[in-house]
Amino acid sequence: MVGKILIYLSFAFSILGVVSFFLVHTGKEKYLKPARVFYLLTATFVIATSALLMYLILTHQFQYSYVWQQSNRELGLALLISTFYAGQEGSFMLWTLMTAIIGIFLLRYVSKGDRLEPEVMSVYSLVLGFLTFILILKSPFNYVWDTYAGDVAPGFIPADGRGLNPLLQNFWMSIHPPTLFVGFSAMAVPFCFAIGTLIKNKYDEWISYSLPWLLFAGGVLVLGIMLGGYWAYGVLGWGGYWAWDPVENSSLIPWIIIVAAIHTMIAQKRTGGYKKTNLILCILSYLLVLYSTFLTRSGVLGDSSVHSFVDPGKEVYISLVVFMLTFLAIGIGAVIYRAKELKTFDSGSKNILTRESALFVGAVTLCASALVVFAGTSWPIIASGSIEQDFYNKMNLPIAILISFINGMSLLLKWKTNDEKTFFKSLLFPLIITCVITFALVIVGVQDFIFALFAFAAIFAFFVNAEIAITIFKKNKSGIGAYVAHIGLSLFFLGIIASSRYSQDVNLTLELNKPVEAFGYRLTYLGATEFEDPNNQTDSKYHFNIRVQQDGKELLLKPVMYFSSFSEGVMKNPDIANFFARDLYLSPMGLVEPETFTKDQIHEIPKGKSKDIGALNVEFIDFNFGGILPGGEEVRSGNFTVGAKLKVSDNKFSEVIEPKIEYKNGVPSYFVAKMSDKPNLNFYFAKMNVSNTGNGEAPTASIAIVNTDETPMHIPEESLVINASIKPFINILWAGTAILVIGFFISIYRRRKDL
Amino acid sequence: MNKSLIGAIIIIVFLAIGFFSFMDSKIEYVNFADARDIHKKVEVKGQWVKDKESNFDSGTNTFTFWMKDDYNNEMKVILDGGKPNNFEVADAIVVKGKVKDGTFMASEVLTKCPSKYEATGEEIKNSGY
Numbered sequence: 001m002v003g004k005i006l007i008y009l010s011f012a013f014s015i016l017g018v019v020s021f022f023l024v025h026t027g028k029e030k031y032l033k034p035a036r037v038f039y040l041l042t043a044t045f046v047i048a049t050s051a052l053l054m055y056l057i058l059t060h061q062f063q064y065s066y067v068w069q070q071s072n073r074e075l076g077l078a079l080l081i082s083t084f085y086a087g088q089e090g091s092f093m094l095w096t097l098m099t100a101i102i103g104i105f106l107l108r109y110v111s112k113g114d115r116l117e118p119e120v121m122s123v124y125s126l127v128l129g130f131l132t133f134i135l136i137l138k139s140p141f142n143y144v145w146d147t148y149a150g151d152v153a154p155g156f157i158p159a160d161g162r163g164l165n166p167l168l169q170n171f172w173m174s175i176h177p178p179t180l181f182v183g184f185s186a187m188a189v190p191f192c193f194a195i196g197t198l199i200k201n202k203y204d205e206w207i208s209y210s211l212p213w214l215l216f217a218g219g220v221l222v223l224g225i226m227l228g229g230y231w232a233y234g235v236l237g238w239g240g241y242w243a244w245d246p247v248e249n250s251s252l253i254p255w256i257i258i259v260a261a262i263h264t265m266i267a268q269k270r271t272g273g274y275k276k277t278n279l280i281l282c283i284l285s286y287l288l289v290l291y292s293t294f295l296t297r298s299g300v301l302g303d304s305s306v307h308s309f310v311d312p313g314k315e316v317y318i319s320l321v322v323f324m325l326t327f328l329a330i331g332i333g334a335v336i337y338r339a340k341e342l343k344t345f346d347s348g349s350k351n352i353l354t355r356e357s358a359l360f361v362g363a364v365t366l367c368a369s370a371l372v373v374f375a376g377t378s379w380p381i382i383a384s385g386s387i388e389q390d391f392y393n394k395m396n397l398p399i400a401i402l403i404s405f406i407n408g409m410s411l412l413l414k415w416k417t418n419d420e421k422t423f424f425k426s427l428l429f430p431l432i433i434t435c436v437i438t439f440a441l442v443i444v445g446v447q448d449f450i451f452a453l454f455a456f457a458a459i460f461a462f463f464v465n466a467e468i469a470i471t472i473f474k475k476n477k478s479g480i481g482a483y484v485a486h487i488g489l490s491l492f493f494l495g496i497i498a499s500s501r502y503s504q505d506v507n508l509t510l511e512l513n514k515p516v517e518a519f520g521y522r523l524t525y526l527g528a529t530e531f532e533d534p535n536n537q538t539d540s541k542y543h544f545n546i547r548v549q550q551d552g553k554e555l556l557l558k559p560v561m562y563f564s565s566f567s568e569g570v571m572k573n574p575d576i577a578n579f580f581a582r583d584l585y586l587s588p589m590g591l592v593e594p595e596t597f598t599k600d601q602i603h604e605i606p607k608g609k610s611k612d613i614g615a616l617n618v619e620f621i622d623f624n625f626g627g628i629l630p631g632g633e634e635v636r637s638g639n640f641t642v643g644a645k646l647k648v649s650d651n652k653f654s655e656v657i658e659p660k661i662e663y664k665n666g667v668p669s670y671f672v673a674k675m676s677d678k679p680n681l682n683f684y685f686a687k688m689n690v691s692n693t694g695n696g697e698a699p700t701a702s703i704a705i706v707n708t709d710e711t712p713m714h715i716p717e718e719s720l721v722i723n724a725s726i727k728p729f730i731n732i733l734w735a736g737t738a739i740l741v742i743g744f745f746i747s748i749y750r751r752r753k754d755l
Numbered sequence: 756m757n758k759s760l761i762g763a764i765i766i767i768v769f770l771a772i773g774f775f776s777f778m779d780s781k782i783e784y785v786n787f788a789d790a791r792d793i794h795k796k797v798e799v800k801g802q803w804v805k806d807k808e809s810n811f812d813s814g815t816n817t818f819t820f821w822m823k824d825d826y827n828n829e830m831k832v833i834l835d836g837g838k839p840n841n842f843e844v845a846d847a848i849v850v851k852g853k854v855k856d857g858t859f860m861a862s863e864v865l866t867k868c869p870s871k872y873e874a875t876g877e878e879i880k881n882s883g884y
Contacts, residue, residue, distance in 0.1 A: 068879065144879055151876035158879060352761060364762060368769050375777060384784040386798060386851075391780030395773060507816040569843050589837035590811055721811070723837070 003052050003141030010045035010096075011132040013038050017125035024118035025199065032118070039107055039121060042128055046100035050084075050093060053140050057083055062158040065147040066090060066140035072161035075169075076535045082173045083164050085181075088297065088312055089140035094178065096131040098185035103128065106189055106213075115209050119196030120189075123330070127188045130323040137315045166564045166571050169535055172231035176224060180251060183221030184289055187254055189213040190261065191286035191327070194279045198334040201341060203275045207265050210282070212751045214265065218258045219744025225251055226737045237574040237587050240500070241733075244392045246301045249377040250292030256370040257285040260363040267359045270415050274360065275345045281363075283331040288374075290324040300381045353418045358410030362403060369399045397450060400493055404457035407486055408464040430467065434460040451501050455494060462490035478750040485743025488736045495733025499583075505725030509592065510546065512717035518724050521584060522549040525720045526556075528591075538565055544588055544720050548577055559588040559722065583727040592719040596670070597686055597704040604689070606698040610647075613705060620701045621645040623688060624658060639664055644685040644701040648675055659685040659703070670704075682706040782851060787828035790854045799824050799859070800849045803842065811838055822850065822859070832859040839864045 020035035053066075057080060062068040070090065071083035085094040103124055110117040145154040164173075193210040197203060228248065229241035242248060261281035264274040295301055298320050299311035311317075335342065351357065372395040376387040412426045438446075438456040446452050469483035508516050510525035517523075526545040533541050543558035560573040574587040603618070605611045610619035624643035643660040659673035661684075673683045687702040785797045801824035803809070809820035818834040832850055842848070845866035852861035 148876040148879050151880050162878065361762070361765075364765070368766075368773075372773060375773070376780075379781060383781075386782050386784075387777070388780040388782055388796065391776060394776055394780075509814075570838075589816075721837070723816075 001141075003049060003056075004136075004139055006045050006049040006052065007132055007135045007139065007141075010042050010049060010100075011129060011136060013042040013045065014125045014129040014132055017042055018122050018129060021118045021122035021125060025122065035118070035121065036107060036111070039103065039125055042125065042132075043100040043104050046096055046128070046132070049135075050097045053090065053093060054081070054084055056141075057081070060161070062161050063143055063145075063156070064140070065142045065144050068144055068158050068161045070161070070164060072163035074535060074537055075164060078171075078174050079164060079169055079535050082168070082177070085177050086164055086168055086173075087140075088316075089135070089138045091177065091181070092131065092134050092138060093140055094181050095185060096128065096135060098178075098181045099128055099131060099188060102182070102185050102189070106192075109209075114205070116193065116196035116200055116206065119199045120192040123192040123195050124188060126326075127192075130319070130326070134316060134319055134323070137319060138312060163536075163538075163566055166536065166539075166566055167236065169533075170231070170235050172227060172235060176227040176231055179220060179227055180224030183217055183224045183255075184251070184293075186213065186217035186220060187258065187286050187289045189217065190258065190282040191331075194282035195330060195334050198279060198338050201338060203279075203341075203345075204268075204272070207269050207278065209754055211262070211265055211269070212748050212754055214258055214262050214282075215744050215748045215751075218255060218262060219741055219748070221251065221255045221258070222737075222744070223741045225255065226734075226741075229737075230734070234576060235573055237572055244373075244376070244389045246377050246380075247296050249373050249392075250288075250295050253370050253373050253377070254285045254288040254292060256366050256373070257281055257288055260366040260370075261285060263359045263366075264363045267356045271356050273356055276342050277360070277363070279335065279342075283335070287324070287328055287331060288370075290320075290327055294320045294324050295377065295381070351417060353413060353420065353423065355410050355413040355415050358406055358413055362406040362410060365399055365402050365406060369396055369403075372396060372399070397454065400496075401450075401454050401457045404454075404461040404490065404493060407489070408457070408461040411464050411468055411483075411486075430460055430463040433463055445502070446497070448501070451497055455497055458490045458493040458497070462487055462494075465490065478746055481743050481745075481747030481750055483743070484746055485740050488738070488740030488743055491732050491736030492740060493736070495729060495731075495736050498729035499727045499733055503725055503727045505585075505723055507589070507721065507723050509719045509721050511719045514717075515549075519584070519726045520550060523547070523586075523724065524549075527718075539563060544591070546575075546586060546720070546722070548584065557584075557586050559586050561588050561591070578731070580731065581729060583730045585725045585727055587723040587725070589721040589723055592721060594718055597684065597706070601704045601706055602686055602702050603705070604700050604702045606700045608698065615650055616705075617649045618703060618705075619647040619649075620703070621647055621656070623699070623701070624660075642685075642688060644688070644703065646673075646683065646703065648683075657683060659683045661685045661688070680707055680709045682708060786824045786826045787822075787830045787854075787859070788826065790830075790859065791857075794853065796851060796853055796862070798849055798851050800847055801825055803845065803848055804829060809838075822848065830854075830857070830859050832861050832864075834861040834864050839866050842866055 017035060017038040020031045020038055023031045024035055056064050056067050057071055060067070060071070060073055066087060066089050067083075070086045071080055075083065083090070085091045103121075106124060107117075107121060109115065110120050143154075144158065145152050145156055190210055190213060193206050193213070197206040225248070226241075232243070233241040258281075261278060264277045264281065268274045268278055297312060298317045373392060376391055379385065379387050408430065409427070412423060412430075434456055437459050438452060441455055442452055446455055465483040465486040469480045469487065472479045472483065504519065506518055508518055508523065510516055510523060512525055512527055515522045515524040524547040526547055528542040528544050530540055531543050533539075539562050541560060541562040543560060546557045546559070548555050548557055555577060557575040557577055559575040560571075562571055563569070564571045572588050574585055576586070577584040603611055603613055605618060605620040607620055607622060610617050612618075622645050624645055626641060626643070628640055641660055641662040643658040645656060645658050647654055647656050649655075655675050657673040657675060660671040662669050662671065668687075670684045670686070675681060675683075682705070684704040684706065685701060686704040689700045689702065782796050782798050783793070785793060785799060787799055787801075790797050790799055799822070801822050804821035804823050807821035809818070811818045816836060818836065818838045820832055820834075821829060822832050823829045832852075834850070839848075842864075847866075849865040850859060850861040851863040851865075852859055854860070
């Protein structure tokens, strides 16, 4: 009850905030103080709501549906905390919470000096209005007896919760979603600044004070995205870090747009150009965040994502659409309202050979990349079908090459005009060193033209940036943010080339204790050991120990497989040996248990037919279900005994025998049958096969005949099937990402005086 | 050199390449009957036929199973790779690939298991005090 009231209060105060900040804009200054109080109250109630939800989770109040659905008593503290945002309701709550907290800093920021406070905060409060409204519809505070009315009586408190999806039970669950949501929430700020500027009809000042916010949103969002990538790579065993999944794509698209905006805003700061571009990009980036939310939360992509989000219900669907359309209308409305003024702006320098133009071309190229991802991701809602992953790779490869070249060249250009001669002269040094390194790479093995070109472009951008960074670092340490970010991006690109194009993989069957060679490593499967997972005591988890040896050194990798009772399926986690120049990635695929019978001992005979086996003729007469119904309750339960009536004849006489098979929980044990005159032959009923009977085929029985006089054949030990792969230089990719993020934060630090 | 002209050329070339590449990459949702006649990659949604053969061949690294589409057409599917996660409990599966000699050669299988992630009234009834 309290939770719901708190949400209603947050919603009410956010709307009061929208109205009163707008009144301040119209000139009624006396509303400024109340407006600020309304915003702070909104934020306070949102924080209180979140604290309450966290309290309910930590104290296991399973009478609340959300707590019952997402958590249980077994989970450790870190994972228990993360169940806060494991479901739809909670992740909306987290988004609202982050937006509210960021808003407190934003309010403090815009109230300093002339920073469009009423306009920005009015729009920002509206964002919170929509988010809290969704929380009213999709409340995490429903009681189980309301959610499951009819199933349980009011007052019912479940003894334990359902627990957290095992896919989410790891360290990354604690940091990836919160990081991503901080980024998502911060993306609202550039939108509010752009709208505020349009309302105010002033187009210059907003650039300098909104840039730190764009950098913050961009830096945190890309960190969140790549944490997700690392999660997928290191734990989920997708084999890669990026699968062009709709959920991944939809957070990437706004990020690309905000990065484009950062560049054109820097251009405007220097030259005064691109005023329209900047407004439109800032508006677009948040519209794309909302579109992304709509795509991944409304259930429209139900069939095409591995992040299968559940259909949230009609009300949430509609409110997401209204949320998106309202902000689209605000964006378009504001631009149309000021169309006359916007038309008068000069479209920037006419000379192509300037840094300003290069930045613009770079931004256009980035937008092209966003368009590619947007088109591919949106396709399933337009038509029935989807887009091959390869489309994204094919299209983004030339874009990434172009971006690297533009990145390198733009920095050698001056802002307004350039002497072509000095420009080409400055190109010389980076070009030479790039040629040398690329040539070396080609010799080492980078021989596809397009990848060699990509490597060339990335190395070129790397050296141009490194050279400038070193020069600048001597004068102004915090001025190197942009160059650090670019160096990070170049390294990231080189990491992509190495780890994706030049990765190799192979499937191996590792028989117990028998070494197998792969990629220069000697791999030995040493058997499985059960281990304790403090967060999950319900399931028995197993490490499949693999010894990895190379050049006298050895280490133990422990990929995991276990049967999850939550998912009713086998969960698999890879294990990775991280070397300086490569990762050895071992992904478990399955365990092959030793077969009871060898292939040549087994004979499949259709019902009513006979087969000559050696000197014998074996006829399979019928099954003997011993009174139970074939396909009945007992059979389906996996606990039953069935016999196979066999008529075995040699040239002298024939005899009917009946080997049996007994299933206990689906696990078979075999009862031998013998002929009276041939004690050395054991007859087993190995398997019954009735699956093709629907097609009119007769059921069959697999009969195993084991001659005890013959020396037993080699019975293979259990074998572990794994997919082993080599990811060359993937460390460069992760390092590149980290450097990229650091670059963003250096740039924010540089602008700390504006904060 | 005119900047907007260069921009326009880049955009047009890009859109043209993008359009053709897009047309080339799109995968249609069809049923097995239609999939036989389409000689490019398609997607088929349906259910796993649990009582027919399904096995993983570690030699070829393929997982073979039978699937029934929403129009009750059955077809054998050979997936390039191991058994997907959650395969046993999936409400529905989506296979991507092409038909070759009457068998669906899948490059990817998506499993849909909303029911497992959404709690049911049945479950809470059994959760006790």
